[in-house]
């Protein structure tokens with residue numbers, strides 16, 4: 001059962017549309033596993049809507065005269081009729097297949113999109129025996145976004161965070177000194193915290209990670225990270 | 239376990255009496271079913287000044303009036319095109335249109351930043367897929383609670399919500415603008431959410 005959730009700040013910034021993409025993707029991934037947070041986001045959207053309807057309506061000069069308002073509407077309909085809308089009419093929604101042959105891992109929709117040709121097609125870098133990392137470029141923000149694949153029983157080196165780190169567990173489970181994390185959990189670590197996550201022995205573990213700043217190595221993490229950094233600097237090639 | 243709780247709570251809600259009817263839902267249904275222009279025109283007349291007001295505030299300094307107007311048109315076109323995906327048991331028309339306007343605004347900002355468009359905004363901010371009608375029912379009731387509680391919020395709480403939702407500012411940006419510690423902004427929002435029965439654990 002999911003027991004680690006985004007806090008009110010994450011959910012509010014998400015529902016208001018103010019969360020940078022890397023973090024928003026993590027929240028969206030969590031929402032697919034968590035009906036409780038989905039319903040909070042829906043409530044927060046209701047809240048946004050109530051604020052919107054209380055705004056002083058902005059009329060254009062044209063709206064002020066009733067005949068001109070009708071003209072504005074006619075112009076809009078002309079655009080719609082001409083198909084000059086850059087989009088198509090949405091049919092009634094089909095139920096999305098959560099787990100299908102195309103998505104055997106049951107990954108969240110947003111992750112499927114990021115790894116459109118399958119998780120294996122991402123550019124994975126191997127770090128040590130049990131850790132693979134696939135960086136995902138989303139935008140020009142300072143955040144690093146990546147998928148981590150940790151082998152069953154693998155142990156990540158202890159590391160300290162310079163910035164905030166969000167981890168959303170997509171498959172498997174892992175544990176550290178703070179507790180055990182399962183599929184769907186949204187775990188935030190803040191700058192200055194140290195931890196050493198260990199994937200539990202029974203299963204491999206896939207995580208979506210958003211890192212505010214590169215992790216500062218505190219032991220042999222450095223050796224692990226160095227090729228990752230070089231790998232990134234080389235333009236994600238080879 | 240959760241399901242059972244939901245069912246018991248929802249059963250006591252008395253379907254049909256719990257939520258006031260949505261005055262605009264029928265218009266959207268008519269647009270979806272019959273491409274009804276008269277119904278759409280009523281929506282247009284009611285919502286356009288509101289959408290425009292929201293976009294003028296939330297698109298920030300980066301947008302001028304004609305851009306806000308263009309995005310307003312874009313929102314209205316989406317209302318027309320997506321009418322079939324509107325589900326009145328999940329959300330009111332107000333909320334549905336707000337989410338469309340919010341997403342269009344996020345999309346506009348991203349377009350301006352010339353980001354790679356590997357992923358659509360709607361892959362992230364999409365309509366929640368909750369197949370449980372009983373949960374939807376509670377949702378609609380929650381909306382009434384929010385509406386009523388908002389009228390009683392102290393100014394300082396309403397102000398931070400306004401900046402977050404209408405001006406498109408993150409917690410950090412609100413704190414900076416009001417010269418308040420981030421913790422104060424967080425706690426004002428938390429207090430307001432609690433009053434509106436949006437009870438987020440952490």
Ligand SMILES: [Zn+2]
Nearest residue numbers: 005006034037
């Ligand atoms: Zn949650």
